[in-house]
Amino acid sequence: MxxxxxxxxxxxxxxxxxxxxxxxxxxxxxxxxxxxxxxLPYLSWKFITSDYAETLNVVSTKQTGEVFDDPNIENAYFVSNYGISIKNDKSVDGKKIITICYVAVNSPFNSLVETNNNAEYKAKKGEQLDVLIGETIDLQDAYAKATDGAEKFAEELNKAYKITYLQCKTTGGGIRGSLITTIYLILLTLLFSMPLGIGASIYLVLYAKNLKFKNILTNMIDATSGIPSIIFGFVGSLIFIPFVSTITKVKGYSILAGALTLTIVLLPTIIKTTSESLETVPKDYMKASLALGASKTQTIFKVILPNAIPGILTSAILSIARIIGESAALIFVMGTSIEDNIYILKGSTSLSLHIWSLTSSEVPNYGAACAISIIILIVVFALNIIVKIITYRINLKKE
Structure with missing residues (x-):
């Protein structure tokens, strides 16, 4: 039973x-x-390298009377009266667009006139054409838009003796700015957090003799690692934004304030991982070095730390993965405005914040958000594999 x-x-x-x-x-x-x-449909090299902001120039011009030779570009439509070839294409976010794929040397498109300030404007390959309004030689209307397709657009453009309104756009929707911001954030955060974390680990493992005080510090570090990251962001907005503003005289959000905030977030992980690595170094190494006449400081930096490098690298790699995926703490100190011109003393979005901005807008762009998620997943997965390899090699050495 x-x-x-x-x-x-x-x-x-x-x-x-x-x-x-x-x-x-x-x-x-x-x-x-x-x-x-x-x-995947959104993920491309153009998506990674393009700016997020889309620039629009409204221009005008007219025919010069010259008829240009067709360069015979595949899948392109040539406009002989203006010396340009255009083709159907897709924007970074998957919308149908028309792009310029060829501009002749003497083409009127090399000397367009901006309608708002009469400045000269030169059309470039890869630029988008959107709305066309013009007049034929017998004063008939010529009109086309990007949704009509490249063939129809080329026909209307060829008929237009005079172009009174033409929208020229540069491709937007990319993540170049957020990618650069993430790289800056990684470098600055590691620059601040690694020396502090390694120094704290050295003290706890090799210098702290008062066990009660050491236990208190260790428990505080463990408790800190459990605090929600949004709390760190709130504290960072109260401390690090004013701190950066006082030193640099630049007010508001900044990547530097974000890096300082993430430094506090990452310190518990770095300290614990590095401490465990230092403790795995055989104590005989310390005794042998001291017996040969080396000082304790020399022993730590020339014997102990070199043997603990695999563990320190592991803590750095885990920190990079945390930086890439962090968003809650950064909203308070870096803002949610997606920027293309990146400065350390100005706010911007990391890749994870870029996802938040795309999905929280009035018209969420889930496709682009998923494309960024794929990049983050691949990077974090690769970093985890590297950590496994390092751990495996450490275990081999122990055996």
């Missing part, structure tokens, strides 16, 4: 375990499938 009850209990436990595991795996793969399905 007892065996039967035990078997029933074991069966229930196994069913619950398998159900929970299956649910978790299915949920994880469903999320990854959704992200890749919606993000």
């Amino acid at each position: 007892k065996n039967k009850k035990r078997r029933i209990k074991d069966l229930i436990k196994n069913i619950v375990t398998y159900f929970a595991t299956t649910f978790t795996v299915i949920g994880l793969f469903a999320i990854i499938f959704y992200v890749f399905k919606n993000g």
Whole structure:
């Protein structure tokens, strides 16, 4: 009877375990499938390297009377009276557009006139053409828009003796600015947090002799690692934004304030990981170095730290993954405005904040948000593999 009850209990436990595991795996793969399905169509080199902001120039010009030779570009439509070739294309966010793929040397498009200030404007390859309004030689209207397609647009453009209104756009919707911001954030945060974290670890492992005080510090570090990151962001807005403003005389959000905030967020992880790495170094190394006449400081920097480098690298890699994925703490200190011109003393968005900005707007762009998510997932996955490799090599050395 007892065996039967035990078997029933074991069966229930196994069913619950398998159900929970299956649910978790299915949920994880469903999320990854959704992200890749919606993000891959947006993911391209243009998406990564393009600015987010779209620039618009309204220009005018007219025919010069010269008829230009067709360069015979595949899938392009040539406008002989203006010496340009245009083609159907897609924007970074997947919309249908018309782009310039060829401009002749003497083309009127090399000397367009901006309608708002009469300044000369030169059309460039890759630029978008949107709305066209003009007049034919017999004063008939010539009109076309990007949604009409490149063929129709080229026909109307060829008929227009005089162009009174033409929208020229540069491609927007890219993540170049947010990518640069993330790189700045990683470099600055590691510059501040690694020396502090390694120094604190050296003190706790190799210098602290008062066990009670050491335990208090260790418990405080453990407790700090459990604080929600949004609290760090709030504290950063109260401390680091005024601090940066006082030193630099530049007020408001900044990448520097974001890096200082993330430094506090990452310190517990760096201290714990580095401390564990220092403790794995055999104590005989310290004794042997001191016996040979080296000072304790020399021993730490020339013997102990070099042997603890794999663990320190692990803490750095884990920190990079945390920086890339962090968003809550950065909203308070860096803002949510997506910028293309990046300055350390100005606010901007990291990749994770870029996702938040895209999905919180009036018209959420989930496709672009999924594309950024794919980039973050791939980077974090690669960093985790590197951590596993380093850990494996450390274990081999121990054996």
